[in-house]
Amino acid sequence: xxxxxxxxxxxxxxxxxxxxxxxxxLVGYLFVAPQVLGIVAFVLVxxxxxxxxNFHEWNVLxxxxxxxxxxxxxxxxxxxxxxxxxxxxxxxxxxLVIGNLAIALLLAVLLNRKVRGITFFRTLxxxxxxVSLVAWTIVWGFLLQDDGGINGLLQLIGVDGPNWxxxxxxxxxxxxxVQIFKNVGLNMILFLSAxxxxxxxxxxxxxxxxxxxxRIFTRITLPLISPTILLTTIITxxxxxxxxxxxxxxTQGGPGISTTVLVYYLFQQAFEFHRFGYGSTLALxxxxxxxxxxxxxxxxxxxxxxxxx
Numbered sequence: 001x002x003x004x005x006x007x008x009x010x011x012x013x014x015x016x017x018x019x020x021x022x023x024x025x026l027v028g029y030l031f032v033a034p035q036v037l038g039i040v041a042f043v044l045v046x047x048x049x050x051x052x053x054n055f056h057e058w059n060v061l062x063x064x065x066x067x068x069x070x071x072x073x074x075x076x077x078x079x080x081x082x083x084x085x086x087x088x089x090x091x092x093x094x095x096l097v098i099g100n101l102a103i104a105l106l107l108a109v110l111l112n113r114k115v116r117g118i119t120f121f122r123t124l125x126x127x128x129x130x131v132s133l134v135a136w137t138i139v140w141g142f143l144l145q146d147d148g149g150i151n152g153l154l155q156l157i158g159v160d161g162p163n164w165x166x167x168x169x170x171x172x173x174x175x176x177x178v179q180i181f182k183n184v185g186l187n188m189i190l191f192l193s194a195x196x197x198x199x200x201x202x203x204x205x206x207x208x209x210x211x212x213x214x215r216i217f218t219r220i221t222l223p224l225i226s227p228t229i230l231l232t233t234i235i236t237x238x239x240x241x242x243x244x245x246x247x248x249x250x251t252q253g254g255p256g257i258s259t260t261v262l263v264y265y266l267f268q269q270a271f272e273f274h275r276f277g278y279g280s281t282l283a284l285x286x287x288x289x290x291x292x293x294x295x296x297x298x299x300x301x302x303x304x305x306x307x308x309x
Contacts, residue, residue, distance in 0.1 A: 048288070053280035060274050072281040081257060081265070086171065089261040093240040095176040100236050101229070104184045108191035110216075122192070126185035133182065137249040140178045141165070144250070168258035173252050175259055179246055183239070187232045194228035195221065226305045234297055241290055262286050 033153050057068045076082060128136060138225040144164040151161035164174045198221055199252065206216050222229075244263045248251060253260035253268070260268075270279025 005131050050280045072277045077233040086266045097236050097239040099180045104187035107188045113197045129185040137246050171259050194225035199223050230305050
């Protein structure tokens with residue numbers, strides 16, 4: 001009887017463990033369910049619909065939905081505006097990424113000091129990140145007008161400023177600068193956190209060995225914060241390819257199409273000209289570009305990203 005009782009107790013223990021494990025599994029699924037449902041509803045389903053619409057032409061005004069096969073793809077390769085739109089997108093992305101990362105890293109280095117009042121300056125440079133994007137852009141739109149505040153300041157020193165938002169080169173430069181000032185604080189905080197994680201004993205040892213500040217920064221600090229550089233680069237590139245509000249408020253893609261980036265051109269085709277099929281094709285192009293750039297950067301991390309462990 002004692003052996004049977006022991007086996008019964010062991011079976012009961014196993015059943016309790018399975019019950020507890022099943023309960024833990026259920027709780028885990030319940031915790032991740034909202035995120036999974038959100039991804040399915042707001043990422044996977046819209047992506048599938050974009051692919052589906054790519055093969056159709058949906059005219060909302062005429063209430064027609066027609067299968068057109070690969071006509072939208074053929075239109076993409078024959079559209080004379082696609083090349084300048086891609087060029088404007090590339091110029092905007094490169095200018096934004098280089099300017100944002102460079103200024104953010106510079107600010108992080110300057111603010112990584114224990115001096116009186118440094119918290120105020122950290123807050124000052126980060127504050128544009130929490131400001132409404134549209135409000136920020138509207139204010140800059142007034143400042144960049146021909147008779148706006150920036151040209152008013154230039155006139156005080158005898159300089160006749162251009163019409164910033166109505167001339168091709170200055171319009172693109174203005175949009176880039178506005179976007180840099182809006183989001184540079186976020187990357188600055190990330191770089192600042194990474195810099196504060198650099199071991200002091202490493203830099204002090206290099207200084208004792210005779211290394212100068214510049215050599216310490218390029219040979220020690222930069223490699224140690226390279227994971228953060230990778231993260232901020234990916235975030236900034238993806239964000240630069242999705243810019244819309246700044247273009248819509250400041251230039252509406254003009255003058256001409258000099259500031260018409262891919263997202264704004266997609267919006268025009270889909271919601272102004274009601275070519276939802278062609279807009280879906282442009283959305284797929286944007287998706288592929290973002291995916292390829294992200295994968296390439298992730299693969300290149302093995303060459304230039306240093307992990308301490």
